[in-house]
Amino acid sequence: xxxxxxxxxxxxxxxxxxxxxxxxxxxxxxxxxxxxxxxxxxxxxxxxxxxxxxxxxxxxxxxxxxxxxxxxxxxxxxxxxxxxxxxxxxxxxxxxxxxxxxxxxxxx
Amino acid sequence: xxxxxxxxxxxxxxxxxxxxxxxxxxxxxxxxxxxxxxxxxxxxxxxxxxxxxxxxxxxxxxxxxxxxxxxxxxxxxxxxxxxxxxxxxxxxxxxxxxxxxxxxxxxx
DNA sequence: TTGACACATATCGATATCGCTATATAGTGG
DNA sequence: CCACTATATAGCGATATCGATATGTGTCAA
Numbered sequence: 106x107x108x109x110x111x112x113x114x115x116x117x118x119x120x121x122x123x124x125x126x127x128x129x130x131x132x133x134x135x136x137x138x139x140x141x142x143x144x145x146x147x148x149x150x151x152x153x154x155x156x157x158x159x160x161x162x163x164x165x166x167x168x169x170x171x172x173x174x175x176x177x178x179x180x181x182x183x184x185x186x187x188x189x190x191x192x193x194x195x196x197x198x199x200x201x202x203x204x205x206x207x208x209x210x211x212x213x
Numbered sequence: 214x215x216x217x218x219x220x221x222x223x224x225x226x227x228x229x230x231x232x233x234x235x236x237x238x239x240x241x242x243x244x245x246x247x248x249x250x251x252x253x254x255x256x257x258x259x260x261x262x263x264x265x266x267x268x269x270x271x272x273x274x275x276x277x278x279x280x281x282x283x284x285x286x287x288x289x290x291x292x293x294x295x296x297x298x299x300x301x302x303x304x305x306x307x308x309x310x311x312x313x314x315x316x317x318x319x320x321x
Numbered sequence: 322t323t324g325a326c327a328c329a330t331a332t333c334g335a336t337a338t339c340g341c342t343a344t345a346t347a348g349t350g351g
Numbered sequence: 352c353c354a355c356t357a358t359a360t361a362g363c364g365a366t367a368t369c370g371a372t373a374t375g376t377g378t379c380a381a
Binding site for chain 1: 366369373
Binding site: 108117119120128129180190193 | 224
């Protein structure tokens with residue numbers, strides 16, 4: 106059994122620098138494929154391929170707008186990574202728990 | 214230019230499930246290679262290889278103890294991943310900032 | 322309808338990565 | 352010194368992944 110496919114494992118999907126760059130770019134808001142081609146220095150098919158990978162792990166979603174496709178982040182799909190990181194930051198998580206409690210008390 | 218090597222990019226290094234499992238296991242504390250072989254269901258050379266990868270990106274460190282080598286996590290090496298995630302969690306970060314403030318006020 | 326534009330998909334060669342098997346290195350006990 | 356244990360490294364075949372090129376699909380505009 107080798108590494109889980111990039112198209113099924115968000116960790117692996119995010120293992121590629123170009124895909125991370127695309128995601129950072131999308132953090133600013135929706136963008137068309139051609140816009141992203143301008144951001145990343147890759148030919149359009151390569152970008153479309155990366156977007157397809159990110160779509161399959163649900164890290165990005167897209168909607169049609171005329172002949173363009175506007176891609177946007179799907180932040181909730183980052184949850185597995187957040188959780189995994191949380192495994193190592195017990196101290197940090199403790200603080201977060203306290204935060205939740207405190208914030209809930211603050212604005213009920 | 215393809216994907217950065219697993220031995221140089223922590224994101225890619227962590228893209229492998231077995232390596233993540235090893236890291237989760239190490240979150241409990243130091244462990245020898247043979248212990249980790251028991252945890253992950255892989256032959257010893259495979260585990261040593263994974264550990265070598267994690268060592269090269271400084272995600273784990275090891276010390277000799279007799280004929281064993283005890284591996285442990287090096288949490289600070291997770292910082293790049295934390296930061297990258299932070300890019301997308303603006304809302305979350307806002308809450309964290311508030312937490313810091315609140316906690317500082319609580320216990321000066 | 323025809324042509325141009327925006328994007329997706331298919332295919333290919335080069336490279337990376339995985340787990341496996343065999344072997345090398347190093348510390349320990351007799 | 353010699354076996355034994357614990358771990359690292361080397362080489363191999365199978366598979367995955369990347370970027371590039373070529374082509375398919377769908378939308379708009381004239």
